Amino acid sequence: MIKRLCIFGVGLIGGSLAMALRKAGYCDSIIGCSRQESHLQQARALGVIDEYTTDPATAIHQADIIFLSVPLGAIRGLLEQIRDVLPPDAILTDGGSAKTCVKQAAEAVFGELPPRFILGHPIAGREKSGVDAAIDSLYQQRKVILTPTQTTDKRALATVTEMWQATGAQVNQLGVQEHDQVLAATSHLPHILAFQLVSTLANSSITENIFDYAAGGFEDFTRIASSDPVMWRDICLQNKTAILDRVDAFEASLSQLKAAIQNEEADAILATFTDAKEARDRAMKVR
Amino acid sequence: MIKRLCIFGVGLIGGSLAMALRKAGYCDSIIGCSRQESHLQQARALGVIDEYTTDPATAIHQADIIFLSVPLGAIRGLLEQIRDVLPPDAILTDGGSAKTCVKQAAEAVFGELPPRFILGHPIAGREKSGVDAAIDSLYQQRKVILTPTQTTDKRALATVTEMWQATGAQVNQLGVQEHDQVLAATSHLPHILAFQLVSTLANSSITENIFDYAAGGFEDFTRIASSDPVMWRDICLQNKTAILDRVDAFEASLSQLKAAIQNEEADAILATFTDAKEARDRAMKVR
Numbered sequence: 001m002i003k004r005l006c007i008f009g010v011g012l013i014g015g016s017l018a019m020a021l022r023k024a025g026y027c028d029s030i031i032g033c034s035r036q037e038s039h040l041q042q043a044r045a046l047g048v049i050d051e052y053t054t055d056p057a058t059a060i061h062q063a064d065i066i067f068l069s070v071p072l073g074a075i076r077g078l079l080e081q082i083r084d085v086l087p088p089d090a091i092l093t094d095g096g097s098a099k100t101c102v103k104q105a106a107e108a109v110f111g112e113l114p115p116r117f118i119l120g121h122p123i124a125g126r127e128k129s130g131v132d133a134a135i136d137s138l139y140q141q142r143k144v145i146l147t148p149t150q151t152t153d154k155r156a157l158a159t160v161t162e163m164w165q166a167t168g169a170q171v172n173q174l175g176v177q178e179h180d181q182v183l184a185a186t187s188h189l190p191h192i193l194a195f196q197l198v199s200t201l202a203n204s205s206i207t208e209n210i211f212d213y214a215a216g217g218f219e220d221f222t223r224i225a226s227s228d229p230v231m232w233r234d235i236c237l238q239n240k241t242a243i244l245d246r247v248d249a250f251e252a253s254l255s256q257l258k259a260a261i262q263n264e265e266a267d268a269i270l271a272t273f274t275d276a277k278e279a280r281d282r283a284m285k286v287r
Numbered sequence: 288m289i290k291r292l293c294i295f296g297v298g299l300i301g302g303s304l305a306m307a308l309r310k311a312g313y314c315d316s317i318i319g320c321s322r323q324e325s326h327l328q329q330a331r332a333l334g335v336i337d338e339y340t341t342d343p344a345t346a347i348h349q350a351d352i353i354f355l356s357v358p359l360g361a362i363r364g365l366l367e368q369i370r371d372v373l374p375p376d377a378i379l380t381d382g383g384s385a386k387t388c389v390k391q392a393a394e395a396v397f398g399e400l401p402p403r404f405i406l407g408h409p410i411a412g413r414e415k416s417g418v419d420a421a422i423d424s425l426y427q428q429r430k431v432i433l434t435p436t437q438t439t440d441k442r443a444l445a446t447v448t449e450m451w452q453a454t455g456a457q458v459n460q461l462g463v464q465e466h467d468q469v470l471a472a473t474s475h476l477p478h479i480l481a482f483q484l485v486s487t488l489a490n491s492s493i494t495e496n497i498f499d500y501a502a503g504g505f506e507d508f509t510r511i512a513s514s515d516p517v518m519w520r521d522i523c524l525q526n527k528t529a530i531l532d533r534v535d536a537f538e539a540s541l542s543q544l545k546a547a548i549q550n551e552e553a554d555a556i557l558a559t560f561t562d563a564k565e566a567r568d569r570a571m572k573v574r
Contacts, residue, residue, distance in 0.1 A: 123502045143500060174494070181493045186501040190508045192544065193480055195563040200540045202566035206468045207461070211570030213430060214473040215410045217511040221477045224504040225567045229560035236548045236556050247545050251538070253487045257479065258534050261523045269523050273516035276482040279489035280512045283498030 002027040002163065006063035008056070008078060009034055010043040012126060013095045014069035015134030018048050020167035023136045033059035034070075043131045056081040060090065065163065068094035071231060072238040076105035083109055091156045092117040093163075097183060097231075098239035099147045099176045115153040118160040119176065120146045121183070122169060129228040140168035147176045177242075184242035189250060191232055192243070194225040289314040289450065293350035295343070295365060296321055297330040299413060300382045301356035302421030305335050307454035310423045320346035321357075330418045344372045352450065355381035358518060359525040363392035370396055378443045379404040380450075384470060384518075385526035386434045386463045402440040405447040406463065407433045408470070409456060416515040427455035434463045464529075471529035476537060478519055479530070481512040 010032040032049035040052035319336035327339035
Protein backbone atom coordinates (compact mmCIF):
# COMPACT_ATOMS: atom_id res chain seq x y z
CA MET A 1 0.00 0.00 0.00
CA ILE A 2 1.15 3.51 -0.85
CA LYS A 3 0.12 6.43 1.32
CA ARG A 4 1.17 9.22 -0.95
CA LEU A 5 2.27 8.80 -4.56
CA CYS A 6 3.91 11.67 -6.36
CA ILE A 7 3.93 11.54 -10.16
CA PHE A 8 6.13 13.82 -12.24
CA GLY A 9 4.68 14.05 -15.75
CA VAL A 10 1.03 13.00 -15.71
CA GLY A 11 0.66 11.78 -19.30
CA LEU A 12 -0.18 8.37 -20.73
CA ILE A 13 2.31 6.44 -18.58
CA GLY A 14 2.04 8.35 -15.31
CA GLY A 15 -1.70 8.86 -15.67
CA SER A 16 -2.35 5.18 -16.37
CA LEU A 17 -0.29 4.19 -13.32
CA ALA A 18 -2.34 6.55 -11.16
CA MET A 19 -5.63 5.20 -12.53
CA ALA A 20 -4.59 1.56 -12.13
CA LEU A 21 -3.42 2.02 -8.53
CA ARG A 22 -6.53 3.95 -7.63
CA LYS A 23 -8.72 1.24 -9.14
CA ALA A 24 -6.80 -1.40 -7.20
CA GLY A 25 -7.30 0.62 -3.98
CA TYR A 26 -3.53 0.56 -3.59
CA CYS A 27 -2.93 4.24 -3.01
CA ASP A 28 -4.37 6.79 -0.55
CA SER A 29 -3.52 10.00 -2.35
CA ILE A 30 -1.87 11.01 -5.59
CA ILE A 31 -0.23 14.32 -6.34
CA GLY A 32 0.85 15.31 -9.84
CA CYS A 33 3.64 17.66 -10.80
CA SER A 34 4.55 19.09 -14.17
CA ARG A 35 5.87 22.28 -15.69
CA GLN A 36 2.65 22.61 -17.65
CA GLU A 37 -0.19 23.51 -15.35
CA SER A 38 -2.81 22.93 -18.06
CA HIS A 39 -1.85 19.23 -18.15
CA LEU A 40 -2.26 19.01 -14.40
CA GLN A 41 -5.64 20.75 -14.49
CA GLN A 42 -6.77 18.26 -17.11
CA ALA A 43 -5.47 15.33 -15.04
CA ARG A 44 -7.34 16.52 -11.98
CA ALA A 45 -10.50 17.19 -13.97
CA LEU A 46 -10.31 13.59 -15.22
CA GLY A 47 -9.93 12.34 -11.64
CA VAL A 48 -6.51 10.87 -12.39
CA ILE A 49 -4.80 12.81 -9.57
CA ASP A 50 -6.13 14.29 -6.32
CA GLU A 51 -4.07 17.45 -6.32
CA TYR A 52 -1.25 19.09 -8.16
CA THR A 53 1.56 21.59 -7.97
CA THR A 54 4.10 22.92 -10.41
CA ASP A 55 6.72 23.08 -7.64
CA PRO A 56 8.81 19.87 -7.37
CA ALA A 57 9.80 20.46 -3.73
CA THR A 58 6.15 20.82 -2.70
CA ALA A 59 5.19 17.77 -4.78
CA ILE A 60 7.52 15.31 -3.07
CA HIS A 61 6.69 16.46 0.47
CA GLN A 62 5.56 13.38 2.47
CA ALA A 63 5.55 11.15 -0.63
CA ASP A 64 6.50 7.52 -0.06
CA ILE A 65 6.91 6.79 -3.78
CA ILE A 66 8.01 9.33 -6.38
CA PHE A 67 7.42 8.19 -9.94
CA LEU A 68 9.24 10.02 -12.72
CA SER A 69 7.50 9.83 -16.09
CA VAL A 70 8.91 12.97 -17.63
CA PRO A 71 10.75 12.76 -20.97
CA LEU A 72 14.18 11.11 -20.67
CA GLY A 73 15.88 14.38 -21.51
CA ALA A 74 14.22 16.10 -18.53
CA ILE A 75 15.19 13.55 -15.84
CA ARG A 76 18.52 15.05 -14.84
CA GLY A 77 17.14 18.56 -14.44
CA LEU A 78 14.31 17.24 -12.32
CA LEU A 79 16.64 15.21 -10.08
CA GLU A 80 18.69 18.37 -9.51
CA GLN A 81 15.57 20.19 -8.40
CA ILE A 82 14.55 17.58 -5.84
CA ARG A 83 17.97 16.37 -4.60
CA ASP A 84 18.19 18.56 -1.55
CA VAL A 85 14.59 18.15 -0.41
CA LEU A 86 14.12 14.44 -0.99
CA PRO A 87 12.40 12.79 2.03
CA PRO A 88 14.99 10.33 3.45
CA ASP A 89 12.70 7.30 3.29
CA ALA A 90 11.10 8.10 -0.09
CA ILE A 91 11.51 5.64 -2.94
CA LEU A 92 12.32 7.04 -6.38
CA THR A 93 11.40 5.10 -9.49
CA ASP A 94 10.85 5.92 -13.14
CA GLY A 95 9.26 4.68 -16.34
CA GLY A 96 11.87 5.75 -18.88
CA SER A 97 12.32 3.71 -22.06
CA ALA A 98 16.10 3.57 -21.60
CA LYS A 99 17.91 2.91 -18.37
CA THR A 100 21.64 3.63 -18.79
CA CYS A 101 20.92 7.32 -19.34
CA VAL A 102 18.71 7.54 -16.23
CA LYS A 103 21.36 5.78 -14.16
CA GLN A 104 23.99 8.20 -15.46
CA ALA A 105 21.76 11.19 -14.74
CA ALA A 106 21.27 9.98 -11.16
CA GLU A 107 25.00 9.37 -10.73
CA ALA A 108 25.75 12.87 -12.00
CA VAL A 109 23.28 14.45 -9.59
CA PHE A 110 23.71 12.24 -6.48
CA GLY A 111 27.31 11.09 -6.95
CA GLU A 112 26.04 7.51 -7.15
CA LEU A 113 22.78 5.81 -8.04
CA PRO A 114 20.78 6.14 -4.79
CA PRO A 115 19.99 2.66 -3.37
CA ARG A 116 16.33 3.67 -3.14
CA PHE A 117 16.12 4.76 -6.79
CA ILE A 118 14.59 1.77 -8.61
CA LEU A 119 15.11 2.08 -12.34
CA GLY A 120 12.09 0.72 -14.18
CA HIS A 121 10.31 0.52 -17.49
CA PRO A 122 6.73 -0.59 -18.15
CA ILE A 123 6.56 -2.20 -21.61
CA ALA A 124 3.25 -0.70 -22.52
CA GLY A 125 2.03 2.14 -24.61
CA ARG A 126 -0.50 3.36 -27.08
CA GLU A 127 -0.06 5.35 -30.24
CA LYS A 128 -1.88 8.16 -28.45
CA SER A 129 -0.16 10.16 -25.74
CA GLY A 130 -1.23 12.56 -23.04
CA VAL A 131 -3.35 12.10 -19.94
CA ASP A 132 -6.56 11.86 -21.96
CA ALA A 133 -5.16 8.63 -23.45
CA ALA A 134 -4.46 7.18 -19.98
CA ILE A 135 -6.45 4.05 -19.04
CA ASP A 136 -6.51 2.01 -15.86
CA SER A 137 -5.89 -1.24 -17.79
CA LEU A 138 -2.74 -0.16 -19.63
CA TYR A 139 -0.44 -2.40 -17.59
CA GLN A 140 -2.65 -5.45 -17.22
CA GLN A 141 -0.75 -8.54 -18.36
CA ARG A 142 2.08 -6.31 -19.56
CA LYS A 143 5.71 -6.66 -18.59
CA VAL A 144 7.42 -4.14 -16.37
CA ILE A 145 11.20 -4.42 -16.34
CA LEU A 146 13.11 -3.30 -13.29
CA THR A 147 16.87 -2.99 -13.54
CA PRO A 148 18.33 -3.20 -10.02
CA THR A 149 22.07 -2.89 -9.46
CA GLN A 150 24.34 -4.36 -6.79
CA THR A 151 23.66 -1.42 -4.48
CA THR A 152 19.86 -1.43 -4.84
CA ASP A 153 17.88 -1.44 -1.59
CA LYS A 154 16.03 -4.78 -1.53
CA ARG A 155 13.01 -3.45 0.35
CA ALA A 156 12.61 -0.54 -2.03
CA LEU A 157 12.84 -3.00 -4.93
CA ALA A 158 10.14 -5.16 -3.34
CA THR A 159 7.88 -2.13 -2.82
CA VAL A 160 8.14 -1.00 -6.44
CA THR A 161 7.64 -4.58 -7.61
CA GLU A 162 4.43 -4.81 -5.57
CA MET A 163 3.23 -1.44 -6.87
CA TRP A 164 3.49 -2.63 -10.46
CA GLN A 165 1.94 -6.00 -9.63
CA ALA A 166 -1.02 -4.08 -8.21
CA THR A 167 -1.61 -2.64 -11.71
CA GLY A 168 -1.87 -6.15 -13.14
CA ALA A 169 1.62 -6.12 -14.62
CA GLN A 170 4.19 -8.91 -14.59
CA VAL A 171 7.51 -7.68 -13.21
CA ASN A 172 10.82 -8.94 -14.60
CA GLN A 173 14.39 -7.96 -13.87
CA LEU A 174 17.16 -7.31 -16.39
CA GLY A 175 20.58 -5.67 -16.16
CA VAL A 176 20.67 -1.97 -17.03
CA GLN A 177 22.66 -2.47 -20.23
CA GLU A 178 20.81 -5.64 -21.16
CA HIS A 179 17.52 -3.75 -20.87
CA ASP A 180 18.75 -1.06 -23.24
CA GLN A 181 19.92 -3.60 -25.83
CA VAL A 182 16.71 -5.61 -25.62
CA LEU A 183 14.52 -2.54 -25.98
CA ALA A 184 16.63 -1.12 -28.79
CA ALA A 185 15.95 -4.37 -30.65
CA THR A 186 12.29 -4.96 -29.83
CA SER A 187 10.97 -1.41 -29.60
CA HIS A 188 13.32 1.39 -30.58
CA LEU A 189 14.46 -0.05 -33.91
CA PRO A 190 10.88 -0.92 -34.98
CA HIS A 191 9.76 2.63 -34.18
CA ILE A 192 12.66 4.10 -36.14
CA LEU A 193 11.87 1.87 -39.12
CA ALA A 194 8.18 2.77 -39.02
CA PHE A 195 8.83 6.51 -38.74
CA GLN A 196 11.43 6.31 -41.51
CA LEU A 197 9.21 4.27 -43.80
CA VAL A 198 6.29 6.65 -43.54
CA SER A 199 8.54 9.68 -43.90
CA THR A 200 10.21 8.25 -47.02
CA LEU A 201 6.85 7.40 -48.51
CA ALA A 202 5.34 10.80 -47.73
CA ASN A 203 8.24 12.47 -49.48
CA SER A 204 8.30 10.18 -52.52
CA SER A 205 7.05 11.37 -55.90
CA ILE A 206 5.69 8.04 -57.14
CA THR A 207 2.03 9.00 -57.26
CA GLU A 208 -0.43 11.38 -55.67
CA ASN A 209 -2.24 10.14 -52.60
CA ILE A 210 0.07 7.14 -52.32
CA PHE A 211 -1.34 6.23 -48.90
CA ASP A 212 -4.68 5.52 -50.59
CA TYR A 213 -3.14 2.33 -51.93
CA ALA A 214 -1.95 1.09 -48.58
CA ALA A 215 -3.65 -2.09 -47.37
CA GLY A 216 -4.48 -3.22 -43.85
CA GLY A 217 -0.97 -4.58 -43.36
CA PHE A 218 0.41 -1.10 -43.88
CA GLU A 219 -1.90 0.38 -41.29
CA ASP A 220 -0.72 -2.13 -38.69
CA PHE A 221 2.91 -1.87 -39.72
CA THR A 222 2.96 1.89 -39.38
CA ARG A 223 0.74 2.32 -36.31
CA ILE A 224 3.78 3.05 -34.16
CA ALA A 225 4.72 5.90 -36.52
CA SER A 226 1.82 7.78 -34.91
CA SER A 227 3.70 7.76 -31.59
CA ASP A 228 4.89 10.93 -29.87
CA PRO A 229 7.81 12.35 -31.92
CA VAL A 230 9.35 14.21 -28.97
CA MET A 231 9.44 11.09 -26.81
CA TRP A 232 11.04 9.11 -29.60
CA ARG A 233 13.58 11.80 -30.37
CA ASP A 234 14.60 11.65 -26.71
CA ILE A 235 14.83 7.86 -26.80
CA CYS A 236 17.10 8.03 -29.87
CA LEU A 237 19.38 10.48 -28.10
CA GLN A 238 19.31 8.72 -24.74
CA ASN A 239 19.74 5.15 -25.93
CA LYS A 240 22.01 6.16 -28.78
CA THR A 241 24.67 3.45 -28.45
CA ALA A 242 22.34 0.47 -28.27
CA ILE A 243 20.12 1.88 -31.02
CA LEU A 244 22.99 2.53 -33.40
CA ASP A 245 24.17 -1.05 -32.82
CA ARG A 246 20.77 -2.38 -33.79
CA VAL A 247 20.43 -0.08 -36.82
CA ASP A 248 23.85 -1.29 -37.98
CA ALA A 249 22.84 -4.93 -37.58
CA PHE A 250 19.59 -4.28 -39.42
CA GLU A 251 21.31 -2.44 -42.26
CA ALA A 252 23.78 -5.29 -42.69
CA SER A 253 21.05 -7.91 -42.91
CA LEU A 254 18.88 -5.75 -45.20
CA SER A 255 21.88 -5.33 -47.44
CA GLN A 256 22.27 -9.12 -47.62
CA LEU A 257 18.61 -9.53 -48.54
CA LYS A 258 18.92 -6.81 -51.17
CA ALA A 259 21.84 -8.65 -52.73
CA ALA A 260 19.81 -11.87 -52.71
CA ILE A 261 16.96 -10.10 -54.55
CA GLN A 262 19.40 -8.46 -56.96
CA ASN A 263 20.95 -11.86 -57.76
CA GLU A 264 17.58 -13.64 -57.74
CA GLU A 265 18.72 -16.09 -55.07
CA ALA A 266 15.28 -17.58 -54.55
CA ASP A 267 16.34 -20.02 -51.84
CA ALA A 268 18.11 -17.39 -49.74
CA ILE A 269 15.10 -15.06 -49.90
CA LEU A 270 12.74 -17.86 -48.99
CA ALA A 271 14.96 -18.94 -46.09
CA THR A 272 14.93 -15.42 -44.59
CA PHE A 273 11.16 -15.06 -44.91
CA THR A 274 10.46 -18.56 -43.59
CA ASP A 275 12.79 -17.99 -40.65
CA ALA A 276 10.98 -14.75 -39.84
CA LYS A 277 7.49 -16.21 -40.17
CA GLU A 278 8.35 -19.17 -37.96
CA ALA A 279 9.96 -16.95 -35.32
CA ARG A 280 7.02 -14.56 -35.26
CA ASP A 281 4.37 -17.26 -35.25
CA ARG A 282 6.19 -18.96 -32.37
CA ALA A 283 6.63 -15.69 -30.49
CA MET A 284 3.06 -14.50 -30.94
CA LYS A 285 1.56 -17.99 -30.80
CA VAL A 286 -0.43 -17.46 -33.99
CA ARG A 287 -2.66 -20.44 -34.55
CA MET B 288 -23.42 -11.42 -64.03
CA ILE B 289 -21.01 -14.27 -64.65
CA LYS B 290 -22.27 -17.62 -65.91
CA ARG B 291 -19.17 -19.62 -65.31
CA LEU B 292 -16.15 -18.45 -63.36
CA CYS B 293 -12.93 -20.44 -63.50
CA ILE B 294 -10.43 -19.84 -60.71
CA PHE B 295 -6.84 -21.05 -60.93
CA GLY B 296 -5.40 -21.31 -57.43
CA VAL B 297 -8.20 -21.46 -54.89
CA GLY B 298 -6.43 -19.99 -51.85
CA LEU B 299 -7.11 -16.86 -49.80
CA ILE B 300 -7.47 -14.52 -52.80
CA GLY B 301 -9.24 -16.81 -55.26
CA GLY B 302 -11.36 -18.40 -52.56
CA SER B 303 -12.47 -15.07 -51.13
CA LEU B 304 -13.42 -13.85 -54.63
CA ALA B 305 -15.53 -16.98 -55.15
CA MET B 306 -17.24 -16.57 -51.77
CA ALA B 307 -17.94 -12.85 -52.28
CA LEU B 308 -19.42 -13.35 -55.76
CA ARG B 309 -21.53 -16.25 -54.60
CA LYS B 310 -22.84 -14.21 -51.68
CA ALA B 311 -23.66 -11.35 -54.06
CA GLY B 312 -25.51 -13.79 -56.34
CA TYR B 313 -23.24 -12.62 -59.12
CA CYS B 314 -22.08 -15.97 -60.42
CA ASP B 315 -23.93 -19.12 -61.58
CA SER B 316 -21.16 -21.66 -61.25
CA ILE B 317 -17.56 -21.70 -60.11
CA ILE B 318 -14.93 -24.23 -61.08
CA GLY B 319 -11.56 -24.40 -59.37
CA CYS B 320 -8.30 -25.64 -60.83
CA SER B 321 -4.98 -26.29 -59.15
CA ARG B 322 -2.08 -28.70 -59.34
CA GLN B 323 -2.83 -29.79 -55.78
CA GLU B 324 -6.02 -31.81 -55.68
CA SER B 325 -6.15 -31.74 -51.87
CA HIS B 326 -6.59 -27.95 -51.95
CA LEU B 327 -9.45 -28.32 -54.41
CA GLN B 328 -11.12 -30.99 -52.31
CA GLN B 329 -10.91 -28.69 -49.31
CA ALA B 330 -12.32 -25.76 -51.32
CA ARG B 331 -15.27 -27.84 -52.47
CA ALA B 332 -15.87 -29.22 -48.99
CA LEU B 333 -16.02 -25.62 -47.72
CA GLY B 334 -18.55 -24.75 -50.45
CA VAL B 335 -16.18 -22.22 -52.00
CA ILE B 336 -16.32 -23.84 -55.47
CA ASP B 337 -18.93 -26.03 -57.14
CA GLU B 338 -16.57 -28.37 -58.92
CA TYR B 339 -12.91 -28.81 -59.69
CA THR B 340 -10.39 -30.32 -62.02
CA THR B 341 -6.61 -30.48 -62.09
CA ASP B 342 -6.65 -30.14 -65.89
CA PRO B 343 -6.41 -26.49 -67.07
CA ALA B 344 -7.99 -27.17 -70.48
CA THR B 345 -11.02 -28.76 -68.84
CA ALA B 346 -11.23 -25.97 -66.28
CA ILE B 347 -11.59 -23.13 -68.78
CA HIS B 348 -14.15 -24.89 -70.98
CA GLN B 349 -17.19 -22.58 -71.29
CA ALA B 350 -15.83 -20.11 -68.72
CA ASP B 351 -16.69 -16.46 -69.31
CA ILE B 352 -14.15 -15.21 -66.78
CA ILE B 353 -10.89 -16.94 -65.94
CA PHE B 354 -9.25 -15.63 -62.77
CA LEU B 355 -5.59 -16.44 -62.19
CA SER B 356 -4.58 -16.41 -58.54
CA VAL B 357 -1.62 -18.73 -58.76
CA PRO B 358 1.79 -17.55 -57.51
CA LEU B 359 3.39 -14.96 -59.81
CA GLY B 360 6.11 -17.42 -60.73
CA ALA B 361 3.54 -19.91 -62.04
CA ILE B 362 1.60 -17.53 -64.32
CA ARG B 363 3.65 -18.02 -67.47
CA GLY B 364 3.54 -21.81 -67.32
CA LEU B 365 -0.22 -21.69 -66.80
CA LEU B 366 -0.76 -19.33 -69.74
CA GLU B 367 1.21 -21.73 -71.94
CA GLN B 368 -1.07 -24.56 -70.91
CA ILE B 369 -4.29 -22.73 -71.75
CA ARG B 370 -3.17 -20.66 -74.77
CA ASP B 371 -4.39 -23.03 -77.46
CA VAL B 372 -7.70 -23.92 -75.82
CA LEU B 373 -8.79 -20.48 -74.61
CA PRO B 374 -12.49 -19.83 -75.46
CA PRO B 375 -12.44 -16.87 -77.91
CA ASP B 376 -14.83 -14.70 -75.87
CA ALA B 377 -13.40 -15.57 -72.43
CA ILE B 378 -11.97 -12.77 -70.32
CA LEU B 379 -8.69 -13.44 -68.52
CA THR B 380 -7.83 -11.53 -65.37
CA ASP B 381 -5.50 -12.02 -62.44
CA GLY B 382 -4.82 -10.96 -58.87
CA GLY B 383 -1.02 -10.85 -58.90
CA SER B 384 0.77 -8.40 -56.60
CA ALA B 385 2.99 -7.16 -59.44
CA LYS B 386 1.84 -6.36 -62.93
CA THR B 387 4.85 -5.83 -65.21
CA CYS B 388 5.87 -9.45 -64.79
CA VAL B 389 2.38 -10.72 -65.63
CA LYS B 390 2.24 -8.48 -68.69
CA GLN B 391 5.63 -9.79 -69.81
CA ALA B 392 4.58 -13.40 -69.23
CA ALA B 393 1.47 -12.82 -71.37
CA GLU B 394 3.53 -11.15 -74.10
CA ALA B 395 5.95 -14.06 -74.11
CA VAL B 396 3.16 -16.62 -74.44
CA PHE B 397 0.69 -14.79 -76.70
CA GLY B 398 3.07 -12.51 -78.65
CA GLU B 399 1.26 -9.51 -77.18
CA LEU B 400 -0.89 -8.81 -74.11
CA PRO B 401 -4.32 -10.14 -75.21
CA PRO B 402 -6.88 -7.27 -75.29
CA ARG B 403 -9.20 -9.40 -73.13
CA PHE B 404 -6.55 -10.05 -70.46
CA ILE B 405 -7.29 -7.50 -67.74
CA LEU B 406 -4.35 -7.17 -65.38
CA GLY B 407 -5.58 -6.64 -61.84
CA HIS B 408 -4.62 -6.59 -58.19
CA PRO B 409 -6.95 -6.59 -55.18
CA ILE B 410 -5.24 -4.69 -52.34
CA ALA B 411 -6.40 -7.03 -49.65
CA GLY B 412 -4.93 -9.84 -47.67
CA ARG B 413 -4.61 -11.47 -44.31
CA GLU B 414 -1.57 -12.84 -42.56
CA LYS B 415 -3.11 -16.28 -43.00
CA SER B 416 -3.16 -17.94 -46.39
CA GLY B 417 -4.96 -20.89 -47.96
CA VAL B 418 -8.62 -21.48 -48.75
CA ASP B 419 -9.51 -22.02 -45.09
CA ALA B 420 -8.57 -18.35 -44.51
CA ALA B 421 -10.87 -17.17 -47.32
CA ILE B 422 -13.80 -14.97 -46.30
CA ASP B 423 -16.62 -13.42 -48.32
CA SER B 424 -15.91 -9.95 -46.91
CA LEU B 425 -12.21 -9.77 -47.82
CA TYR B 426 -12.71 -7.18 -50.56
CA GLN B 427 -15.40 -5.04 -48.97
CA GLN B 428 -14.32 -1.39 -49.02
CA ARG B 429 -10.91 -2.47 -50.30
CA LYS B 430 -9.23 -1.12 -53.40
CA VAL B 431 -8.78 -3.22 -56.50
CA ILE B 432 -6.32 -1.78 -59.00
CA LEU B 433 -6.75 -2.62 -62.67
CA THR B 434 -3.92 -1.69 -65.02
CA PRO B 435 -5.38 -1.47 -68.54
CA THR B 436 -3.11 -0.67 -71.49
CA GLN B 437 -3.82 1.11 -74.79
CA THR B 438 -4.93 -2.16 -76.41
CA THR B 439 -7.24 -3.29 -73.60
CA ASP B 440 -10.78 -4.29 -74.66
CA LYS B 441 -13.09 -1.73 -73.04
CA ARG B 442 -15.98 -4.15 -72.57
CA ALA B 443 -13.75 -6.73 -70.91
CA LEU B 444 -12.41 -3.98 -68.65
CA ALA B 445 -15.97 -2.98 -67.73
CA THR B 446 -16.90 -6.62 -66.99
CA VAL B 447 -13.95 -7.17 -64.66
CA THR B 448 -14.62 -3.80 -62.99
CA GLU B 449 -18.22 -4.85 -62.32
CA MET B 450 -17.12 -8.23 -60.99
CA TRP B 451 -14.91 -6.59 -58.39
CA GLN B 452 -17.55 -4.00 -57.53
CA ALA B 453 -19.92 -6.90 -56.82
CA THR B 454 -17.53 -8.02 -54.05
CA GLY B 455 -17.83 -4.61 -52.39
CA ALA B 456 -14.47 -3.37 -53.66
CA GLN B 457 -13.63 0.05 -55.04
CA VAL B 458 -11.93 -0.24 -58.43
CA ASN B 459 -9.14 2.16 -59.44
CA GLN B 460 -6.91 2.26 -62.50
CA LEU B 461 -3.16 2.81 -62.60
CA GLY B 462 -0.50 2.30 -65.26
CA VAL B 463 1.31 -1.06 -65.13
CA GLN B 464 4.64 0.42 -64.07
CA GLU B 465 3.02 2.96 -61.74
CA HIS B 466 1.19 0.11 -59.99
CA ASP B 467 4.44 -1.76 -59.43
CA GLN B 468 6.17 1.30 -58.00
CA VAL B 469 3.25 2.18 -55.74
CA LEU B 470 2.96 -1.36 -54.40
CA ALA B 471 6.71 -1.70 -53.93
CA ALA B 472 6.49 1.39 -51.70
CA THR B 473 3.28 0.70 -49.79
CA SER B 474 3.33 -3.08 -49.52
CA HIS B 475 6.46 -4.87 -50.72
CA LEU B 476 9.01 -2.75 -48.85
CA PRO B 477 7.04 -2.91 -45.57
CA HIS B 478 6.84 -6.69 -45.84
CA ILE B 479 10.57 -6.94 -46.52
CA LEU B 480 11.35 -4.72 -43.53
CA ALA B 481 9.06 -6.72 -41.25
CA PHE B 482 10.48 -10.09 -42.36
CA GLN B 483 14.02 -8.75 -42.04
CA LEU B 484 13.42 -7.22 -38.62
CA VAL B 485 12.01 -10.42 -37.16
CA SER B 486 14.72 -12.52 -38.77
CA THR B 487 17.48 -10.26 -37.43
CA LEU B 488 15.94 -10.34 -33.98
CA ALA B 489 15.46 -14.10 -33.96
CA ASN B 490 19.12 -14.54 -34.83
CA SER B 491 20.46 -12.00 -32.34
CA SER B 492 22.25 -13.07 -29.19
CA ILE B 493 21.12 -10.20 -26.96
CA THR B 494 19.04 -12.22 -24.54
CA GLU B 495 17.07 -15.43 -24.33
CA ASN B 496 13.39 -15.22 -25.25
CA ILE B 497 13.83 -11.72 -26.62
CA PHE B 498 10.31 -11.73 -28.07
CA ASP B 499 8.96 -11.87 -24.50
CA TYR B 500 9.91 -8.22 -24.16
CA ALA B 501 8.08 -7.10 -27.28
CA ALA B 502 5.14 -4.80 -26.64
CA GLY B 503 1.87 -4.43 -28.52
CA GLY B 504 3.49 -2.13 -31.05
CA PHE B 505 5.85 -4.91 -32.02
CA GLU B 506 3.02 -7.34 -32.55
CA ASP B 507 1.29 -4.93 -34.94
CA PHE B 508 4.52 -3.92 -36.63
CA THR B 509 5.50 -7.49 -37.40
CA ARG B 510 2.08 -8.94 -38.22
CA ILE B 511 2.92 -8.96 -41.93
CA ALA B 512 6.03 -11.05 -41.18
CA SER B 513 3.58 -13.93 -40.65
CA SER B 514 2.61 -13.74 -44.33
CA ASP B 515 3.24 -16.57 -46.79
CA PRO B 516 7.02 -16.73 -47.42
CA VAL B 517 6.67 -18.38 -50.85
CA MET B 518 4.32 -15.68 -52.10
CA TRP B 519 6.64 -12.97 -50.87
CA ARG B 520 9.71 -14.61 -52.35
CA ASP B 521 7.91 -14.61 -55.70
CA ILE B 522 6.93 -10.96 -55.32
CA CYS B 523 10.56 -10.03 -54.60
CA LEU B 524 11.69 -11.85 -57.73
CA GLN B 525 8.84 -10.64 -59.93
CA ASN B 526 8.83 -6.98 -58.90
CA LYS B 527 12.59 -6.87 -58.45
CA THR B 528 13.33 -3.53 -60.15
CA ALA B 529 10.70 -1.47 -58.35
CA ILE B 530 11.48 -3.16 -55.02
CA LEU B 531 15.22 -2.57 -55.27
CA ASP B 532 14.51 1.10 -56.05
CA ARG B 533 12.46 1.41 -52.87
CA VAL B 534 14.97 -0.49 -50.73
CA ASP B 535 17.68 1.86 -52.01
CA ALA B 536 15.59 4.92 -51.18
CA PHE B 537 14.84 3.53 -47.73
CA GLU B 538 18.47 2.68 -47.03
CA ALA B 539 19.53 6.19 -48.01
CA SER B 540 17.02 7.84 -45.69
CA LEU B 541 17.75 5.41 -42.83
CA SER B 542 21.41 6.22 -43.25
CA GLN B 543 20.62 9.94 -42.91
CA LEU B 544 18.64 9.31 -39.74
CA LYS B 545 21.45 7.16 -38.36
CA ALA B 546 23.89 10.01 -38.94
CA ALA B 547 21.50 12.39 -37.19
CA ILE B 548 21.36 10.08 -34.16
CA GLN B 549 25.12 9.61 -34.22
CA ASN B 550 25.64 13.38 -34.26
CA GLU B 551 22.80 14.01 -31.80
CA GLU B 552 21.03 16.36 -34.20
CA ALA B 553 17.89 16.61 -32.11
CA ASP B 554 16.02 18.90 -34.51
CA ALA B 555 16.64 16.71 -37.55
CA ILE B 556 15.45 13.60 -35.71
CA LEU B 557 12.36 15.40 -34.45
CA ALA B 558 11.58 16.73 -37.94
CA THR B 559 11.67 13.22 -39.43
CA PHE B 560 9.46 11.75 -36.73
CA THR B 561 7.00 14.66 -36.80
CA ASP B 562 6.80 14.47 -40.58
CA ALA B 563 6.02 10.75 -40.35
CA LYS B 564 3.45 11.09 -37.60
CA GLU B 565 1.62 13.86 -39.44
CA ALA B 566 1.64 11.94 -42.71
CA ARG B 567 0.37 8.78 -41.09
CA ASP B 568 -2.29 10.49 -38.99
CA ARG B 569 -3.50 12.27 -42.11
CA ALA B 570 -3.46 9.11 -44.19
CA MET B 571 -5.20 6.95 -41.62
CA LYS B 572 -7.40 9.74 -40.31
CA VAL B 573 -6.46 9.00 -36.70
CA ARG B 574 -8.54 11.17 -34.42
